[in-house]
Amino acid sequence: MNIPKELKYAKSHEWLFFEDETTARIGLTDYAQKELGDLVFVNLPEEGDEVTAGESFADVESVKAVSDVYSPVSGTVAAIHEELLDSPESINEQPYDAWLVRVENITDQEDLMDAAEYEAYLEEL
Template sequence: MSVPAELKYTDTHEWVSLTEGMATIGLTDYAQDQLGDLVFVNLPEPGDEASAGEAVADVESVKAVSDVVSPLSGTVEEVNEELLDNPALINEDPYGTWLMRLSVTAEPEGLMDAAAYEALCATL
């Protein structure tokens, strides 16, 4: 399982890259592995508001439908429209394939570093 050190993580298996008030969000390698082959992605619209800890999108695999929980509060600025036609990109490259970008409206809280996330996954 890959866990890049430069990213932050949630206990619901999203990764976050923060750069100057903008957050790029995706699904972790652990999440895509547990879900299996992704067949559908339902993304928010640019301009939608996201609230930390609330479902902002969902993904469907051959096994299940799973919510994507926003790790931060903010406004959706951009979504990865490539995923609408090819959700399997997440399976192929979970850290190179992002779901959405948010302009962050509140300081992030409760995000884990790579070591803490690896420790969490080891208990699952």
């Protein structure tokens, strides 16, 4: 299982790459994409939308089912990864390059885990 050490993680299996103290890109972990199966559709929020920690902000559709994607932090959507709308399979191929959204003005990040904590969490599942 690929768990890059420079990222932060949520129990709902999203990763965050902090560009600075209040801006981060959010994507789905390697574990999440394997559990979901082959992704065929991604529904992302609009730029300027507010996201709230613990609440759904997007959904992904696989050949198995539609699954919500939960925001690990609160903030404002500064950008969406528009390429994913045409090629959602890139999440399966490169989960740590295929970010979903870029969020700024981040708050509510207390529940994030580092790579070692996330790896230990996965072992409990």
